[in-house]
Amino acid sequence: MSANINKHETFTQAEYMVMKNDLLRPIEKIGKAGKLWIAFLVAVFMAGVVAYIIQETKSKYVTTSLRDYTMWGIYISNFLFMVAIGLVGVLMSAILKLTNFEWYRPLSRIAEVIAIGAIMFGGISIVVAMGRPDRLINLLLYGRIQSPIIWDVIGITTDLTACIILLFIPLIPSLVTCKNHLENLPKWQLKMYNMLSFGWQGTPEQWAILKKTMKTLTALVIPLGVIICTITAWLFATTLRAEWDSTNFGAYFVSNAFLLSVAVMTLATFIFRKAYKLEKYLTEMHFDKLGQAMVLMALIHGYFNVNEYLIPAYKMSGLHENTLLNLFVGKEAGFYWSVVFFGIIIPFLLPLFPKMRKPIPLTIISLAVLIAGWFRLYLIVIPGLLHPYLPIQDVPKSWTHYFPSAVEMTVVAATFAGLLLVVTLFSRFFPIISVWEVAEGELEGKEEIFNYK
Amino acid sequence: MENENNNSSRRNFLKLGALGGIALAGTAIASAVTDETPKATGKKVKVLTADGKLVEIDSSLVDHHAANDDFSKAELRQGVAGKKFIRVIDLGKCANERKCITGCQKAHNVLAPIEYIKVKKMQNSPLESPYWFPTMCYHCDNPPCTKVCPVDATFKRSDGIVAMDYERCIGCKFCMAACPYSARTFNFGRPEQVKYSEEHKNDTSDPNHCTTPYAQEGTVAKCDFCTDRSEQGLLPACVIECPNGAIYHGDELEDVVTNGEDTVRLKKLLQDRAGYRQFEELGTKPRVYYLPPVKRDFPFEDATEVQNTKE
Numbered sequence: 001m002s003a004n005i006n007k008h009e010t011f012t013q014a015e016y017m018v019m020k021n022d023l024l025r026p027i028e029k030i031g032k033a034g035k036l037w038i039a040f041l042v043a044v045f046m047a048g049v050v051a052y053i054i055q056e057t058k059s060k061y062v063t064t065s066l067r068d069y070t071m072w073g074i075y076i077s078n079f080l081f082m083v084a085i086g087l088v089g090v091l092m093s094a095i096l097k098l099t100n101f102e103w104y105r106p107l108s109r110i111a112e113v114i115a116i117g118a119i120m121f122g123g124i125s126i127v128v129a130m131g132r133p134d135r136l137i138n139l140l141l142y143g144r145i146q147s148p149i150i151w152d153v154i155g156i157t158t159d160l161t162a163c164i165i166l167l168f169i170p171l172i173p174s175l176v177t178c179k180n181h182l183e184n185l186p187k188w189q190l191k192m193y194n195m196l197s198f199g200w201q202g203t204p205e206q207w208a209i210l211k212k213t214m215k216t217l218t219a220l221v222i223p224l225g226v227i228i229c230t231i232t233a234w235l236f237a238t239t240l241r242a243e244w245d246s247t248n249f250g251a252y253f254v255s256n257a258f259l260l261s262v263a264v265m266t267l268a269t270f271i272f273r274k275a276y277k278l279e280k281y282l283t284e285m286h287f288d289k290l291g292q293a294m295v296l297m298a299l300i301h302g303y304f305n306v307n308e309y310l311i312p313a314y315k316m317s318g319l320h321e322n323t324l325l326n327l328f329v330g331k332e333a334g335f336y337w338s339v340v341f342f343g344i345i346i347p348f349l350l351p352l353f354p355k356m357r358k359p360i361p362l363t364i365i366s367l368a369v370l371i372a373g374w375f376r377l378y379l380i381v382i383p384g385l386l387h388p389y390l391p392i393q394d395v396p397k398s399w400t401h402y403f404p405s406a407v408e409m410t411v412v413a414a415t416f417a418g419l420l421l422v423v424t425l426f427s428r429f430f431p432i433i434s435v436w437e438v439a440e441g442e443l444e445g446k447e448e449i450f451n452y453k
Numbered sequence: 454m455e456n457e458n459n460n461s462s463r464r465n466f467l468k469l470g471a472l473g474g475i476a477l478a479g480t481a482i483a484s485a486v487t488d489e490t491p492k493a494t495g496k497k498v499k500v501l502t503a504d505g506k507l508v509e510i511d512s513s514l515v516d517h518h519a520a521n522d523d524f525s526k527a528e529l530r531q532g533v534a535g536k537k538f539i540r541v542i543d544l545g546k547c548a549n550e551r552k553c554i555t556g557c558q559k560a561h562n563v564l565a566p567i568e569y570i571k572v573k574k575m576q577n578s579p580l581e582s583p584y585w586f587p588t589m590c591y592h593c594d595n596p597p598c599t600k601v602c603p604v605d606a607t608f609k610r611s612d613g614i615v616a617m618d619y620e621r622c623i624g625c626k627f628c629m630a631a632c633p634y635s636a637r638t639f640n641f642g643r644p645e646q647v648k649y650s651e652e653h654k655n656d657t658s659d660p661n662h663c664t665t666p667y668a669q670e671g672t673v674a675k676c677d678f679c680t681d682r683s684e685q686g687l688l689p690a691c692v693i694e695c696p697n698g699a700i701y702h703g704d705e706l707e708d709v710v711t712n713g714e715d716t717v718r719l720k721k722l723l724q725d726r727a728g729y730r731q732f733e734e735l736g737t738k739p740r741v742y743y744l745p746p747v748k749r750d751f752p753f754e755d756a757t758e759v760q761n762t763k764e
Contacts, residue, residue: 061641071626131624131671142604149603239631
């Protein structure tokens with residue numbers, strides 16, 4: 001035990017000095033490209049805010065494409081996507097950590113930040129989709145536990161809180177590092193590090209508490225993350241609509257979320273590695289492992305996809321026929337099959353080859369998976385609504401099809417900008433790679449983190 | 454011997470029950486008459502006494518009844534005591550004249566293309582003849598919409614009505630997603646609609662007008678069986694407007710439905726004419742029955758199909 005504690009104490013000075021230049025560099029200096037990137041994100045985000053104000057002040061009938069049949073549009077499919085991405089924290093930090101996959105160390109903080117941003121903007125997406133956001137308080141005043149929306153509210157707030165704490169607790173030693181080793185920063189920023197570190201001294205007792213808290217929270221976020229993904233699926237599965245009336249839906253969503261999580265992590269790793277020159281920490285090994293994980297997740301998701309679509313298609317019961325035929329051979333067919341191809345077949349087949357698990361090819365695959373993943377959730381929401389049991393007849397043309405309006409697309413773009421802004425700004429104020437966790441891994445002889453070939 | 458015993462004990466029990474019933478009724482009458490609390494409201498109501506005289510008394514002296522006065526919010530959520538509203542639609546009589554739709558829209562201050570009642574062209578199989586099929590809120594006894602509502606803005610009342618609280622609805626539209634009959638509509642704040650409902654807010658000059666509030670901007674709205682009208686003994690707008698008497702409205706507990714002209718026994722009608730409910734397999738237990746479109750009053754004319762396609 002004492003040897004363990006000593007380890008933590010010994011790396012504080014020497015090891016941090018080595019890593020300081022690498023891991024703390026992005027905080028000290030923002031290049032021109034970095035500033036431009038932030039300005040771009042702020043601009044897109046503000047455009048979304050303006051679009052939302054227009055939506056709320058002008059008639060929604062005019063500003064959105066939502067109508068009586070497609071009363072849930074891309075706001076809701078975007079919400080599903082955000083919740084799915086939010087599972088990345090569970091996958092990358094919690095599951096790998098608990099199963100002793102040491103390569104989680106440089107990735108865990110990136111994953112946590114993405115998860116927090118995604119869950120936040122998932123929640124915002126729902127509010128944007130609401131007809132009366134001014135009555136949000138009614139959820140507290142009159143909330144009824146039998147409604148899946150209340151489960152979602154409870155799940156999302158609990159998960160978000162747990163994720164924020166899980167991000168913050170391991171951040172404390174890093175904050176002290178920032179305070180001690182960063183000098184050319186505004187005074188308020190150094191003061192912020194000092195305040196947020198809550199008098200952390202790195203005593204053995206403090207380390208013991210920190211480790212214990214982390215372990216508990218890590219174990220806690222796994223069920224929480226899986227629960228909010230499942231509840232999101234239940235929002236649909238608890239209805240009688242043919243396309244959503246599935247016992248497989250929770251598992252289908254969770255498997256989809258894990259696949260998207262691997263993809264989003266690959267993309268983030270690639271960008272951070274390039275932008276902050278962290279090749280030494282985010283190595284080719286990470287892409288190799290993420291590629292392997294992608295194959296597994298695509299396989300699992302493909303399996304659930306068969307359960308979800310092909311088995312009902314085999315029976316072609318009267319209630320499902322309408323919506324399934326539309327997806328397989330009807331108006332939506334091209335869309336559906338390209339989503340299956342790019343979203344399941346490609347991530348299953350290509351990363352089987354080691355060449356495809358290199359940074360650039362895997363990132364391109366991930367991008368395809370993410371885009372296909374977003375449209376997969378689009379395909380769950382919109383055709384599901386446009387193919388009710390009773391035929392849609394005798395209504396204006398705009399009710400019978402759905403194409404998002406400019407306002408809706410701007411707001412959705414803004415949620416993405418917002419998510420990227422959260423991640424970018426965080427990485428500009430705090431070390432995006434947990435310095436002490438990586439150092440600890442190295443000290444404990446987990447050489448593979450650095451010297452992977 | 455045993456039989457006799459049984460019979461006598463049964464007879465005794467019945468006697469006792471009858472006595473008890475009389476006693477209970479007596480106390481109820483006594484308390485209704487001698488209760489010292491009621492304050493005179495000044496509003497007179499006519500009541501029929503047991504010996505057949507029509508007398509006028511103060512409304513405070515009788516138990517609360519729908520026709521008497523306005524309802525508080527809590528009472529509106531409760532429903533009309535002793536009623537179970539029900540509806541039967543005779544598909545053989547529907548010619549898609551759309552009078553029920555326009556009547557409903559007028560009564561609820563709703564402008565086209567919003568329709569609480571929709572008339573659909575249906576055909577059960579390619580070999581069968583098509584028919585017109587009016588749909589509306591079925592006020593299900595196992596309503597999927599009220600289950601999913603997060604704030605109890607849509608709820609089931611004791612009189613069988615699935616009602617909406619427009620003041621409480623947060624506009625999440627989950628009830629619309631959950632309804633397998635697509636019976637609900639949403640007020641997206643279409644400018645003409647907002648202007649129209651503002652203008653006709655206090656419009657009661659039309660005798661068919663409903664006094665229930667209509668959907669506010671950003672809330673869900675739907676057919677409410679014109680409950681406030683049936684509470685007063687009036688028939689819903691669609692029943693009155695239908696020129697062919699296709700819609701029968703009534704009370705399940707009374708076992709009677711009427712289309713304004715004919716009044717019929719509900720159970721007998723359903724049994725004789727093979728009444729059925731839409732999507733029985735979903736288990737929603739709708740309160741609207743259909744009579745199959747046999748022995749039709751009108752030939753099926755496709756020309757009346759498309760009418761509600763203007764924005």
